[in-house]
Amino acid sequence: MLAFPERLDCSFDGAVVQNSPLSWIARNNSKASRIVATECWVGQANAEWSANRLDASRDAIAAELAHEFGKLVGVAMNPEYLSAHRWKYAIPSTPLDLDTGCLFDDALNIGLCGDWCLGNRVEAAWLSGTAAATRLLEIR
Numbered sequence: 855m856l857a858f859p860e861r862l863d864c865s866f867d868g869a870v871v872q873n874s875p876l877s878w879i880a881r882n883n884s885k886a887s888r889i890v891a892t893e894c895w896v897g898q899a900n901a902e903w904s905a906n907r908l909d910a911s912r913d914a915i916a917a918e919l920a921h922e923f924g925k926l927v928g929v930a931m932n933p934e935y936l937s938a939h940r941w942k943y944a945i946p947s948t949p950l951d952l953d954t955g956c957l958f959d960d961a962l963n964i965g966l967c968g969d970w971c972l973g974n975r976v977e978a979a980w981l982s983g984t985a986a987a988t989r990l991l992e993i994r
């Protein structure tokens with residue numbers, strides 16, 4: 855996450871990135887209903903690059919990704935705030951892609967749901983939770 859004292863002179867608010875340690879960047883303050891005026895960008899490093907650096911220091915990772923961000927956006931790096939977070943289990947790498955949307959044990963009436971059942975985004979989590987709730991409501 856990077857914050858800047860002024861708006862960056864950049865023609866886009868978000869990008870899927872290829873051939874870079876970063877896989878995705880977004881101007882956070884451009885998202886709908888955000889009331890924060892600060893120019894703030896969030897970037898996610900790609901999974902393979904991250905997996906190879908799990909033991910690296912937070913500051914070293916932040917500096918390296920900030921440098922990559924600067925190359926992508928084409929600005930000199932002068933963030934007034936810079937931080938990195940190691941989100942070790944952020945994205946299910948192999949979702950189950952279940953036809954049923956969730957796992958459910960009919961004998962015990964216990965269900966398991968989450969994004970990992972269908973994908974790796976919040977839509978998958980919602981659909982999976984809805985599937986589990988539907989199964990529970992069917993119990994007589």
Ligand SMILES: Cc1cc2nc3c(=O)[nH]c(=O)nc-3n(C[C@H](O)[C@H](O)[C@H](O)COP(=O)(O)OP(=O)(O)OC[C@H]3O[C@@H](n4cnc5c(N)ncnc54)[C@H](O)[C@@H]3O)c2cc1C
Pocket residue numbers: 941944945967968969970974975976977979
């Ligand atoms: C940094 C980041 C950015 C993201 N951005 C986006 C985005 O822009 N758009 C998008 O669609 N998706 C995004 N996602 C993905 C999205 O957040 C997930 O797909 C979604 O939150 C998954 O929902 P879930 O309910 O399956 O799991 P979670 O949201 O992980 O919820 C699981 C819950 O279970 C709790 N829990 C875990 N273990 C236990 C236990 N033993 N006992 C009790 N409780 C427990 C946890 O505390 C947590 O509250 C992002 C994820 C991350 C990490």
